[in-house]
Amino acid sequence: MSTQKGMAEWGYELFMARYRERRYGLAREGDAGKGVLPGGFGPCLVTLFRLLASRDADGAREPVPLWHLRALARTGHLARAAELAFTISDEPKQGEALLALVEEAAGAGDLLGAQALVDSIRVRDCHDRALVALVPAWARAGELDRALALAERVRYPHNWSITWALLAKALADTGDFRGALDFADRAAGSASSRVLALLLDVATAAGDHVRAGDLVDRLEDLARLHGPHSPGYDRGGPRPLTAILVPEVVRGDLDRLDALLRRPGTSPLYPAVMVDVL
Template identity: 45%
Template sequence: MPKGFAELGVDLYVRRTMDQRMGMAPPRSDDKGLLPRGLVPCLVTVLRLSAHQKADEGAGMDLASALVSGGHLARAVDVVRSARRFKPADIVALALMAGRAGDLDGAHALIETITDRSLHDDALVAFIPVLAHAGERERAVAMAEKVRYPHNWPGAWEGLAKAVADCGDFPAALGYAAKAAEDAGGVPLGRVLLTSMEIAHAAGDDVLAKDFADRVEDLVRNGDGQRSFLVTVLAFEAGNGDLERLDAVLHGLIRAAAEDVAAQESQEAEDNSDFADLYLTIIPRPRPPFGAEIVPELLEAVTETADREVAVAVADRVGELLRSGAPFDGSALREALILLLARHGQVERAIAYADRIVEPNLRAARHADIVEALARSGDTDRAETLARALTSRWARSRALIAVVHELAWSGETARAEALVSAIPDRWGRGEALVEVAAALARQGEPERAEDLAHTIRLGRTRARALSELAYASDDQARARRLAARAVFLGGWTMALGDLEAIVPGGALAIADALRIPST
């Protein structure tokens, strides 16, 4: 495992690697250099030059997304098709993107250009909810009826049911779900039952919702459904304060673990006896098609959905499972439990579980998780204290970045900026300043935000900060100047976030500079 990977986490580690690979910002790229204040560049020209210089990087879906948001769907198709790693499924993604942007007719027309029958079916199924959410229910129903292959029928009606439920028409949604169930079996039936459960609960019919949940559990226990379906049911009920099914499942896992331990001890005792052969002929006990591995998945779901009382109750039950001595890898379970406890204010318990981890880097990573969760919950004072006490340089960096970001989001920019100097990693200090600068811009201090962004030493990190400031600015001239600086430092991809709002035609300019042929 690379040094610092566990402590920083995947996202920060990858971002740090990419920023460091690009290197330091060139000299005189601040206000006295390339684009001094008062100069409003032709951003389209800057984009053309940058794209021409880095044409070999490819365009990708980000550029296509910018084109779609600007109303240039046909050109977006050109960009996607010209990519070196083009996949036919990219056209489906583009159609959905256009539909969600409001171009329903253009998206539908694009779907109809797909000649592969299976992929065309997949596109229709994915597009049906988009139509329904846009208020085109009759058109969505007509599309569902045109889906070619029977195995896609349940997904078409299920997607329609979810979308109609989101619009508040629960009786119609249950009707569409029932139609999906008519065509479903096995895994599709599990998904349909989950959708029906959620719709019934939203409609206020908890008895019907429980009936659907029971059917999902039966499906999983009979081996006809995926364990994730049961996790969804358990998390759904726990989020609503109902722990009856969860208790039954956890007690079953604890009982099965105890039986496994007893069987193992019995086998060890009998291995050297005359009864060894007889022991080996004993018929194994029937076991459910899931084990303790479902619990970490459950905790991750409950962490985000349950209130504090329910979360603590779930943690108590999972703690009993950990103490049962069950012969399974408890690292994933412990990690999920630590996060659940920290997110819901049980910091001491979370730390106690983290301290039991033997591997130093994993233990440090879990301590950083606790600080992040604590900061996210709003207790930035205690989060800062714990972060400063971390002995791992990498974990302390991640933890302090999280505290700085939370302080900035909550408007405490002065305190956030002061805390940046405590971050031991140079890149980490710049990463933290990106959010502080963006917060200053949101507070109406664009000059201060710009000055702070220019103190970031790594070029790509500074480019991200300038890009954030560009999109936060109400002054179009300032936004274009900041975006141009970001492009000079980090390339044209830095300007794609909301490019058409700053410079209409900018995405087209990039596509032209990349010499992407137009069809």
């Protein structure tokens, strides 16, 4: 692949990282892994990376496991991880793999690399979710204008509320409560328990007790309506009752928990309360 074509397909950041890794390897002989992981299982993982990196990705017979791609991205080898992900022939699976790499890179602080990878995701839903993942990461890095520009690119309406909620949470985490509440207003109409739980965190952090109380009531209503399978947490997040009860119990406020557990004969929540919380 020519340099010009590579730059066009990969972008400068990923192309140069890919060039260096293909030329020098993920870890040179004798490297104890200090430049990749600080310790623990680092040397073993680096050895595995070295062995896998010695194979031609195009000739690999078995698909590269997602955990390996995530580990590469998390330890600073996003370009190699992306190269391996592009060998996945199934487009939806490739999209999910690239989305995972964007999330890992953003979590590791490689926002430019993650940003460069987003536009290579052809599966529209995965591309949208990758944008959603990057919005709060840029906001936490102090790049609010960039975060807003990405938020405006989110295509699907069902992702809009979670985008604004995550942005609000990111700003609240940095202490910008005024901005956080402004963005929380954009997501306030959502019926997703995940979004409402994020907004509850924002309202609590900002000291807006009226807003927080309203969100607690809405989360409880969702839990009553859907039991332990409330919408908005299909990807493993906490359930609505957990978002409400755990903070209250930590504060020593057991009134809501008592009210839910004292009505085994009438409350549809009773069989699910402990399942939800545990």
